[in-house]
Amino acid sequence: MEKKVLIKFLNGTADAAERSKVMQWLEKDGSREKFDRLLLDRWKNVGEGEDDERDYEALLNKIHARILRPSRSIRPNPWVRYLRVAASALLLMASAYFLKQSAEYTEPVPVISERIIERSTSDGEKLQLTLPDDSKVTLNANSTLSFSSHYGLKERVVRLSGEAFFEVAKDPEKPFRVETDGHMTRALGTKFNTYARSGNFAVALTEGKVAVQGAQTAIELQPGELARSSGSTTISVGPFDMDQVIGWKENTLVFDRKPLTTILEDLERWYGVEMAVDPGLNVNRRVIGTFRNKNLNDVLTGLGFSLGFAFDIDNNTVTISKNRL
Incomplete structure (x- = not known):
């Protein structure tokens, strides 16, 4: 009997002619031993280790005992019952093996490394940017804005050198922060201008509310107010002329x-x-x-x-x- 036909028979993929051929073969002498060897080979391809061998021997003994056990009722051909039991056992073992493999396998979570994104302007150049949260930035000449590629996932932080005007999208759970050398400006949803060059720092608020943090001072601005610091830890606050401070944007x-x-x-x-x-x-x-x-x-x-x-x-x-x- 061809091995591939027996395997198809065990897998339940044999057609009617192949099933009849197997049944006739099983009536012949020596067929049972060959079938046992085939079942053992299939078992070993599914399981591994001494425990698996003991399980196989126990299963084979149970199959043989069931075939040889006398019965008072009329029963079908014992080889049919034997094959049904063997095929069911093989299917169960294969299912258990693949379930075990699936349980042990965990789909790896891709890790996207963080990087710093930087946008700069040269002399005579202005640049308009839209950040991932739809906040808008107008970058003045000879300025640099940098932020993380993870911007907006947990926090909204940018770093500025030079001058820029910010139109911040509202997100109360993630305050927008602008970091410059020695100062930090914190906002929710607002519009403001930030200047940071050569030790001079200024924030002018046109809409909303911002908090400005220095080395030793923290203040909160209202629209129309400008916070200024020049090479010291002191931050002064006063009114400002819109055209004079933000006119460059237009x-x-x-x-x-x-x-x-x-x-x-x-x-x-x-x-x-x-x-x-x-x-x-x-x-x-x-x-x-x-x-x-x-x-x-x-x-x-x-x-x-x-x-x-x-x-x-x-x-x-x-x-x-x-x-x-």
């Missing part, structure tokens, strides 16, 4: 008694140029003026007329010199 430059030297540094960032200033020019003079949507040439023309200097633009280099009139 391409509006407002100078309120600002020294020319600071204005020229701002222009370098905003327009992406390098200033070469005549040493004889008084750069400490203060300026009052507003420029809306003006190009660099228009801004310098207005400043030069008020302060008495000439300028020359050569690609990305601007030369500022005293007026020789």
Whole structure:
């Protein structure tokens, strides 16, 4: 008898002709021993170890005892009963084995490593970002914003160097935090501007409420208030002019008694140029003026007329010199 036919018979996949063929074969001498060996081989392919061998011997003895046990009632062909018992036992063993394997196997949970995402602007460049929680950020020139790739999963934290305007999506369970050197600003759903350059720090609130934490001071701002710190642990609070502080976002430059030297540094960032200033020019003079949507040439023309200097633009280099009139 072909082994594959016997296996199909045990698995219940044999057709009618194959089943009849097996039944006829089992009537022959020696067929029982061969069948026992086949059952043992199948058992060993399912289980392992001494306990499995003892289980097999016990099962085989029970099968044989059941076949040989006398009965007062009319019973079917003992080989049919034998095969049914053997096939059921094999199926049970296979099911138990695979259930055991399934119980021991645990689907591995993929671990996504955390990384830092960084967005930067160069001189003369602005950038608008939408964070994963739909909070919006407008990044001013020469600024850097960084945050974790896990942002929003447990907390909402960004780190800023430079200047940015934030429109924070509301999430009371996960306060939005902006970290800068020496300061931290905490908000829920609000709009505010943060400035952090060269030891100078400022937060201007336009909507909602924020808390500002310094090294030794913590204050809470209301809309229209600005918190400022300059190289010290003290944070001062006062009102601010919207155009002057946040005008850059709408391409509006407002100078309120600002020294020319600071204005020229701002222009370098905003327009992406390098200033070469005549040493004889008084750069400490203060300026009052507003420029809306003006190009660099228009801004310098207005400043030069008020302060008495000439300028020359050569690609990305601007030369500022005293007026020789």
